[in-house]
Amino acid sequence: KAPSNILFLMPQDSAFYLVDALMGKEAGETTHLDMMAESALMEIGNILAGAYLNALYSFTNLSLIPSIPALAMDMAGAILNVVLVQLGQMGDHAMVIETEFLAEDDELRGHFFLVPDPGSMEMILSAVGVG
Template sequence: MTFKSLADFHLDVLKEVGNIGAGHAATALSTLLDKPVDMQVPQVKLVPFEEISESVGGSEKVVMAIFLRVEGETPGNMFFILSMESARHLLKRLVGLECSDKEELDEMEFSALSEIGNILAGSYLTSLADFTQLNMFPTVPSLAVDMAGAILSYGLLQFGEMGDHALFIDTKFLQNGDEVEGHFFLIPDPESFDRIFAALGVAAE
């Protein structure tokens, strides 16, 4: 697959997968929190691996990240990244936790974000697996607060070499008019992208 050859149609297909995942995640979060949660996917795009940290504010920006390894027929890596401002806003608006301005998270904040991240990762992965009819399952997710570049480097150390492109899914949480933005990155291993697109009925070049 040559990424420059991807048409709008291909990204529309992937955006639909993202929207389905967001719907599943919103339902799960609403049940967990016992309050209405809406989620939207305003954009989906493919970005080169080296641009991932730039997409979240730069390699030195401190972020919160959930990351895991995807195993099965289309192995790869998945990251859900929030700025610390967004993480605190999410905790305050969705979970009702009053957060301090310190960079470190306390145990309750860490636990709440881990649970939200697990739900999101599972929802997106399940929707992609259902949509493609491919076997995909996550490893146990990890949560880290660090500079974006350091988190991606740690992911490389943990999971080995990653593919050179990532599927970027913009995610907006909406609750009572408040909006929180997060970023999903699915980084399939090099051979996995062709399998995903083939399963979606999109011819690879």
Template sequence: MTVEGEDLTALSDMQLDVLQEIGNVGAGNSATALSRLIQHRIEMNVPQVALVPIEDVPEFVGGPELVVVGIFLRVYGKAPSNILFLIPRDSAFALADTMCGREVGTTTTELSPMDESALMEVGNILAGSYLNAFYSFTGISMLPSVPALAVDMAGAILNVVLVQLGEMGDHALLIETNFVADDRSIKGHFFLVPDPGSLGSIMNAVGVG
């Protein structure tokens, strides 16, 4: 199955099912890696996978003015892309508490260099796990760069990324990601933004004929 002109409305239910399974496998592998890293059980699930217009990305995390922690990675390989992991600031504090062995909900009001390093490692693990899952299902090899982190409004982070990258694809693959640690749910949003031309390669690879 091809995606004529990268028309995302042409995606089949089966293609979306494959993308959902890629998300589930990536989340499972991420949870295992994070749990081993911090010696603390973390569960993850992917309640939603969708293809969304790039300009709508801030709406999926709570609106363009919501302050978030953004982790960005460049992806190299057969389908060059960009990864943007956005998590609301308060959720990022809770995730940093968990990663650094602090009681979740402590008086963390800003991220220390150690917290930023921990969150970038989360981004590293998520990127590696999801891209490995893509390779397992599609045979498309993609490797992530070293992550960068910023704290700002969701709309501002997206604008900076767009300006820095110049030409970028029109759509993003959203993999909504829920972390559960100490019975507390932390929601993040993982976006794979393929370069122009890469999206068709990815979608064709998860086609069914």
């Protein structure tokens, strides 16, 4: 096992676009998040976390289990400050994976952060042959 924390960040307009696509709305229709939209975004986070963690397991044979997702909307710096202060108690390094969604002619980007607990990053890097 390699205990870690996960964070997925994307611009607000991209999040709204994803909600519109999932809910069958016209692009640009969503301007704020109701409970259903928040739930949809958390499920996207859950699906992405599962996909990334399964891929990392394939490379490392390390068990990485996701927890229930949470959602926050604010300026990126504000979210990162709060999260990184909390995670700073756990580890000093992060693995960052750029994420891209493609739909017809549209392209959305986000960033997936895996912040391992102390000792976990060394296990992950060792498992992929980086020493």
